[in-house]
Amino acid sequence: MPDQPSASPMPELFTWEFATDPYPAYAWLREHSPVHRTVLPSGVEAWLVTRYADARQALADQRLSKNPAHHAGSAHAKGRTGIPGERKAELMTHLLNIDPPDHTRLRRLVSKAFTPRTVAEFAPRVRELTDGLIDRFATQGSADLIHDFAFPLPIYAICDLLGVPREDQDDFRDWAGMMIRHGGGPRGGVARSVKKMRAYLAELIHRKREAPGDDLISGLIRASDHGEHLTENEAAAMAFILLFAGFETTVNLIGNGMYALLRHPEQRERLQRALARGDEQLLATGVEELLRYDGPVELATWRYATEPLTLGGRDIAAGDPVLVVLAAADRDPERFADPDTLDLARRDNQHLGYGHGIHYCLGAPLARLEGQTAIATLLRRLPDVRLAGDPDDLRWRGGLIMRGLRTLPVEFAAE
Numbered sequence: 150m151p152d153q154p155s156a157s158p159m160p161e162l163f164t165w166e167f168a169t170d171p172y173p174a175y176a177w178l179r180e181h182s183p184v185h186r187t188v189l190p191s192g193v194e195a196w197l198v199t200r201y202a203d204a205r206q207a208l209a210d211q212r213l214s215k216n217p218a219h220h221a222g223s224a225h226a227k228g229r230t231g232i233p234g235e236r237k238a239e240l241m242t243h244l245l246n247i248d249p250p251d252h253t254r255l256r257r258l259v260s261k262a263f264t265p266r267t268v269a270e271f272a273p274r275v276r277e278l279t280d281g282l283i284d285r286f287a288t289q290g291s292a293d294l295i296h297d298f299a300f301p302l303p304i305y306a307i308c309d310l311l312g313v314p315r316e317d318q319d320d321f322r323d324w325a326g327m328m329i330r331h332g333g334g335p336r337g338g339v340a341r342s343v344k345k346m347r348a349y350l351a352e353l354i355h356r357k358r359e360a361p362g363d364d365l366i367s368g369l370i371r372a373s374d375h376g377e378h379l380t381e382n383e384a385a386a387m388a389f390i391l392l393f394a395g396f397e398t399t400v401n402l403i404g405n406g407m408y409a410l411l412r413h414p415e416q417r418e419r420l421q422r423a424l425a426r427g428d429e430q431l432l433a434t435g436v437e438e439l440l441r442y443d444g445p446v447e448l449a450t451w452r453y454a455t456e457p458l459t460l461g462g463r464d465i466a467a468g469d470p471v472l473v474v475l476a477a478a479d480r481d482p483e484r485f486a487d488p489d490t491l492d493l494a495r496r497d498n499q500h501l502g503y504g505h506g507i508h509y510c511l512g513a514p515l516a517r518l519e520g521q522t523a524i525a526t527l528l529r530r531l532p533d534v535r536l537a538g539d540p541d542d543l544r545w546r547g548g549l550i551m552r553g554l555r556t557l558p559v560e561f562a563a564e
């Protein structure tokens with residue numbers, strides 16, 4: 150379907166207004182140009198896929214490769230990973246940049262070490278971390294939920310899970326902070342942080358090989374499938390993608406999720422009443438709904454057509470980048486009733502917030518654990534928590550893939 154002229158003009162993409170609220174623009178695209186060719190702020194041309202059915206199909210289409218070498222504009226074939234400055238390093242040969250059969254082999258190996266049981270056993274530690282962070286500001290009556298809470302929680306959680314010693318975790322927090330603040334542009338600080346993280350991980354893997362522990366990195370080294378193991382580089386790339394994929398996403402789940410609850414008092418009170426009764430069902434469906442309503446990942450990571458194909462009636466040439474807009478698909482009225490309404494008890498909520506197909510989020514059980522624990526604990530301990538200041542003053546972080554707030558200032562009665 151060609152881009153049609155229409156009564157309402159096409160909203161501008163990638164502006165400040167768009168970053169604040171992209172949903173009207175996505176509604177326009179879904180209706181008028183559901184598979185839309187656009188020029189990204191970087192100058193690269195790409196297709197945006199905004200309808201749920203097309204998005205789901207594209208995520209499962211093996212003709213869309215994750216390997217940046219398939220990008221036709223080979224000048225752009227490097228560094229499409231979201232980590233600027235880290236072009237050729239082994240760390241980039243991770244799950245989100247590779248196709249089967251390598252992807253199948255690596256995913257099978259990591260799945261042996263990172264199991265739902267690993268995550269379930271980790272629940273008490275997540276609760277302890279959550280309470281510990283809230284302890285630091287609960288007596289103050291105000292906090293920035295991003296800086297004081299959503300940001301440190303996932304990084305400490307993943308560090309603990311991987312087996313990064315406590316005394317080194319603040320270094321990790323600083324490196325990760327550099328990446329999230331500057332993600333999206335090649336800046337020296339980011340490249341340096343990635344380099345330091347890579348050197349640290351290589352050294353840590355070496356130490357764990359000598360003296361294995363009860364942690365995920367030791368598990369990754371130990372994991373074997375038909376006699377095959379991860380190489381040291383593969384283990385480092387795996388640790389890196391677990392950190393990277395599990396960090397900013399979870400920050401945004403907590404940040405966007407709490408923001409949505411604070412803007413919808415009737416939903417938030419409903420959840421508080423359920424929690425007070427000891428009913429956790431609404432918490433589980435509610436966190437899924439928060440992922441659908443304003444999820445952490447706005448666009449799935451880059452895909453490239455390996456051959457000419459048709460999607461939503463548009464012809465896509467070999468080598469073209471295809472970006473699946475999860476945030477648009479998850480508000481598609483063809484799939485979700487009243488898609489712009491936040492309904493924590495929503496049924497049949499098969500949102501695409503964790504992706505779909507072979508790259509479906511490996512960390513979804515951990516993300517659910519962290520998201521549910523964080524939101525339930527905040528609402529229990531700060532029952533009257535409210536936004537401080539004017540919501541119009543809130544700023545969203547730029548960047549294409551992720552959607553998240555820079556700050557979330559709140560007030561509450563001090564404990």
Ligand code: HEM
Nearest residue numbers: 244245394395398399402449450503504508510511512516
């Ligand atoms: C993949 C979302 C948390 C590890 C993905 C994908 C999405 C996603 C959409 C697929 C990307 C694509 O197909 O282009 C999320 C969200 C999270 C979250 C919304 C939090 C709320 C985590 C956590 C971890 C993690 C906590 C691990 C500690 C991964 C990995 C992949 C992935 C390793 C790549 C899987 C593969 O390519 O086979 N995630 N994620 N994620 N996620 Fe998550």
